[in-house]
Amino acid sequence: MTYTPPKVLTFAQFIADYGDNPRYELIDGELRDMEPTGPHEEVSGNIAGRIYSEILRNNFDPECNRRLNLLIPKTCLIKPPAAEATALRPDVIVLDKIKLSQEPLWQKEPIICNGNTIKLVAEVVSTNWQDDYARKVEEYAFLEIPEYWIIDFRGLGGLQFIGNPKQPTFTVCQLVNRVYQQQQYRLGDTINSNLFPNLELKLDDIMP
Template structure:
């Protein structure tokens, strides 16, 4: 179901648009598309992980700022209508976040952010296939998929299925083969180096 608008919106117009329903939307070819509401476990994991990362960046004086539920402007070809994703966690460069603090526009990823984290739900194909291609095309350096309840297909999380964290890193214009973390595996990410966190500790943030 698409929202009713008189004409396709630009990304900036979409950020300022409000249909009064209180629902969350993404932009598809200039048209707002409503999102399904996440469950409590999904929201708890996002909130706790984002808070943990923010503390980690501040304590280690790293140049990133994590923010949850932010719009990401996707890459579109000349003449195409604009598109966006509402990412679970966007990892902004600190200089870009500070720049946005000086303007009145909505806080969003107007330019490709260094990292995006998506927490998987029932529509797992979006995270493992569609968003993977979109974020690669956009040039997001690191794309992290947190599948805390083993929603994904066995080709992504193995057999038997088990909770998995998958990290894609950009090399040139393409993502390298992913790094996969489960159980007591320590997370290795260029966006949060030396973080003392296992895959299971991240999954536990949903409980």
């Protein structure tokens, strides 16, 4: 049997061929199928909706003195500056509106190059769970993204990541000294977020 290595793409080739296709992202030149099933998209939508509601609640509550000048784009790619052939496509991304003016590609393409524009990313785990629990933990920490959520609603991750027995798990990664400190939540647990300290959220609320 002859082994055929996967085709290696540059960032420019990926944008030209797959930039508008939410099914794919690029990691080290290799095309990744994100496998966006119906339940996967339902969970992603539930997360984005809960975050957006919290942003609105803060911005329009007259008793709240903390305004959140944040944006949740429908689609968005992250181009890590140190990676020439990587284009990450988070399931949910929260951006700082003010810092978008410093993004070199934003006016023409929904692409973020500067980590400090990103306040939070969330990934809903698919069968390629290794990317979410390993590679993206490193990439997002390197970009100094303050908060990273890993929503493993089917309990797909390896035992070293979600424990034994496997079960639905919501992992919140908080950046401390450029390293993520991880806290895991199960069904019934109230999730704690530094970015949204008043957000009332449980894994149960976003399950399909």
